[in-house]
Amino acid sequence: MSDDPTHVREFFGSRAADWDSRFPDDGPAYAAAVGELGLRPGDAVLDAGCGTGRALPPLRAAVGPSGTVLGVDLTPEMLEQAVRAGRGGPDGPGASGDAKATERTATLLLADVGRLPVRDGVLDAVFGAGLISHLADPVAGLRELARVVRPGGRLALFHPIGRAALAARHGRQLTPDDLRAEPRLRSVLAEAGWRLVGYVDEDTRFLAMAVRPI
Numbered sequence: 001m002s003d004d005p006t007h008v009r010e011f012f013g014s015r016a017a018d019w020d021s022r023f024p025d026d027g028p029a030y031a032a033a034v035g036e037l038g039l040r041p042g043d044a045v046l047d048a049g050c051g052t053g054r055a056l057p058p059l060r061a062a063v064g065p066s067g068t069v070l071g072v073d074l075t076p077e078m079l080e081q082a083v084r085a086g087r088g089g090p091d092g093p094g095a096s097g098d099a100k101a102t103e104r105t106a107t108l109l110l111a112d113v114g115r116l117p118v119r120d121g122v123l124d125a126v127f128g129a130g131l132i133s134h135l136a137d138p139v140a141g142l143r144e145l146a147r148v149v150r151p152g153g154r155l156a157l158f159h160p161i162g163r164a165a166l167a168a169r170h171g172r173q174l175t176p177d178d179l180r181a182e183p184r185l186r187s188v189l190a191e192a193g194w195r196l197v198g199y200v201d202e203d204t205r206f207l208a209m210a211v212r213p214i
Helices: 005-011 016-022 027-035 056-064 078-082 138-147 163-169 182-193
Strands: 044-048 068-071 107-110 124-128 149-159 194-200 205-211
Touching: 027 056, 027 124, 027 149, 027 205, 044 056, 056 068, 056 107, 068 078, 078 107, 138 182, 182 194, 182 205
Parallel strands: 044 068, 044 124, 068 107, 124 149
Antiparallel strands: 149 205, 194 205
């Protein structure tokens, strides 16, 4: 699929209504990946490219009622499904992007991950499920995520199945220049201001963990 933002929006917009029903068993994998972020009560975390918000409930559970959970997505239809599922609500007028989410699971923002309406260094962590392959410029997109995270903050790049299984699902072969292959991903993350500290690529999940150096 093209990584052009317009095509990404069209692709996911047309599939939003039945997205959760297509992948009904992914919830535990999302929760397990969130658990590896090491979030603490009161932390501020972003779900970048949150889609229908499947990661938002475990993110809220991890940071507790005093924490901040933001969900950002480019596709209005995906955010509408997140609201319908009770996983969040739209941001209010004039909000700065790091306001506290109180009675809802998360604050949802319609925005491009490459141009986040969030101040520098206000987040403790970022979670991105299926994100990196849809960034028009992976280095620039990951650099923007680094901008909004404090030094020492963490990044999880996740997919509920591994690279080989995903390639087979899409009827293609893995190639050495695959963006999520460990050597290339390590290089891209480093160029964007992150340090890769964990990498798992199994049939049942893909999870790359990175830290913004202090």
